[in-house]
Amino acid sequence: MSTTTFDIASAPAKNMDQARALGRRRKMVDRLVRWACTVCTVVGLVFLASILFTLILRGISSLDLTTLVRDFEPTTYGDDTLPRGGLRHAIVGSLIQTVIGTAVGTPIGLLVGTYLAEYSRGSRLGDAVRFVSDVLLSAPSILIGLFIYQLVVLPMGGFSGFAGSLALAIIVIPVVVRTTEDMLQLIPNTLREAVVALGAPKWKMVVMVTWRAAVSGIVTGVLLAFARITGETAPLLLTSFGNNVNSWDLGRSMASLPISIYQQANSGFPDLIGIAWAGALLVTLGVLSINVVARVLLRKRK
Structure with missing residues (x-):
């Protein structure tokens, strides 16, 4: 009789322990997934920013009015007196x-x-x-x-x-x-x-x-x-x-x-x-x- 009473009384405590363990595991998985998503987002933004930065750094020096209003011309490399072509x-x-x-x-x-x-x-x-x-x-x-x-x-x-x-x-x-x-x-x-x-x-x-x-x-x-x-x-x-x-x-x-x-x-x-x-x-x-x-x-x- 006492054994049965003890099992019935301990059942809610076991269920609470299992619920707490399950909650901790879910929170841990949630944090891991959140951090993984954040890291991937940051990596993607870094690549995108690097592409834009490279384009601006390399292209802004040649993006002028001449590029917009002139057609293609053969290379003028080494002779600045010749007209530069455009796009x-x-x-x-x-x-x-x-x-x-x-x-x-x-x-x-x-x-x-x-x-x-x-x-x-x-x-x-x-x-x-x-x-x-x-x-x-x-x-x-x-x-x-x-x-x-x-x-x-x-x-x-x-x-x-x-x-x-x-x-x-x-x-x-x-x-x-x-x-x-x-x-x-x-x-x-x-x-x-x-x-x-x-x-x-x-x-x-x-x-x-x-x-x-x-x-x-x-x-x-x-x-x-x-x-x-x-x-x-x-x-x-x-x-x-x-x-x-x-x-x-x-x-x-x-x-x-x-x-x-x-x-x-x-x-x-x-x-x-x-x-x-x-x-x-x-x-x-x-x-x-x-x-x-x-x-x-x-x-x-x-």
């Missing part, structure tokens, strides 16, 4: 191709994302389209360049700015699709039901209500897609190829900042390498600015 041809070519690529890819991505969010819920076709879009989103960009090379460059008989713009448009499409679908899914169904209850057709509900409610998020996705294609090099090497003159002709090879940076960085001449660093800084600042604007718009949307 105007590459800046103009990049702007043309990225703007056209964004203009072509954005409507397609917007309509596909709207279809996935509004019309294909639970359908096999919608699941297949979503899967293909996700695969395309993670596909290496050089594969897209190779695809356009076989589809456009070879039949046209040469590299062209049109082919480069088309390759960039394909990169834009899945980014806009994913952003549009996610933003439209955040719109409450009660809003859709209210519009339909008033007798409006579904297409008008999408255009006049859901698109307007998600416009800032959709614009954010477009800006992120534009920022991504700004620094693409691999697909342009196989499509527009690049040149050293300022050209507005989409039927010929066209310069771009990433390709010019690649070419001049491998030239071996200090002045051309300095211009390449300036171009890299210019691309980085442009992409960083676009991402900051996109994040601000997304924060306002939230």
